[in-house]
Amino acid sequence: MEPTITIENIVASTRLAEDFDLQKLMDAGLEGAEYNKTKFPGLVYRIENPKVVFLIFTSGKVVCAGARSTDKAHMALINLANELSSIGCKEIDPEPEIHVQNVVASADLNTNLNLNAILTAFGMENVEYEPEVFPGLVYKLEAPKVVVLVFRTGKLVITGGKCPEDCEEGLRIIKTQFEELGLLY
Template sequence: MFLLVLVVVFLEKKEYTIVNLVAVSNLGANLDLFNIAVSIPSVEYEPEQFPGAIMRLSEPKMTITLFKNGKINCAGAQKESDIPKGIINTCKLLKDITPDIKIPTNPQYKIVNLVANAQLDLKVDLFNLATKLDNVEYEPEQFPGAIVRLYNPKISLLLFKNGKMICAGAKSEQEIVDSIARIKKLLK
């Protein structure tokens, strides 16, 4: 006798798409930003306007802000696995100019901001939302969306009447999931 077992796995579809991931790290060496800007074409440095140098990476596509003390900000990644790749590629580019830099095999970093887009699949009465809740700013003459500020964790949501939403300030994907659940509950 044959026993046919059919296993169906339903993958939960994400309700959101990460559009920007921001992380911070430390290269462990002081940086000569002027020399770096002169040596690497993809680096912009204008110290009279901003104290850091801006490096644009093509692989992975992201922007690295370099500071003299070796601290860096990584922005523009769309998945977390791009962050260590970006740090390693930055170290490789800087190694010839700054010999003190070590190329890490497992770079240390901290995610400080996730930005995600979401579709709530419902129409939202923004005026009603703004009058019902204290933590909502809605001025349709100035901006077509409502700004909803959530606390614990501190996350800002831009909510539009067609149900589209931008979530900013999350430190993890779980915080994004939780904020979507919280706003859905508030909208009921």
């Protein structure tokens, strides 16, 4: 059975305005928003559809985390721009340039893995495995520039991609290399 990849989280960012007065945003009625500048320098605002969290900063920058697709991250940021405009924020960019910062995905190779054998096969270049510190093997790929966390259960976490295709290619490369080295049982 071919492993399938599941997008777990998309982190995207944009600049919606030149600046924000975060206390005014709180006072304007962003329901469910939290702002305590002694704990965190930004306003934290969670929404349910799509289920994401926004980090809104005085600089006008916004980070969106938790979306399960790039389309949902874009939609959430556009909806936030519209909502901020509707509560009286001036000069909100209605079509902000959105940048995907990180894609996190998971996959399952459906087999147990010998992480010490993988470490031996790949040597120390781009691979770290210190089971006393972290139970997974950390494999850094150059192209695409992603990090794959490999667990003995065959489960993988792929992070650092700029698009879902980066994670898919990381999975393909890992699976091919493991097969070529006889590491998949």
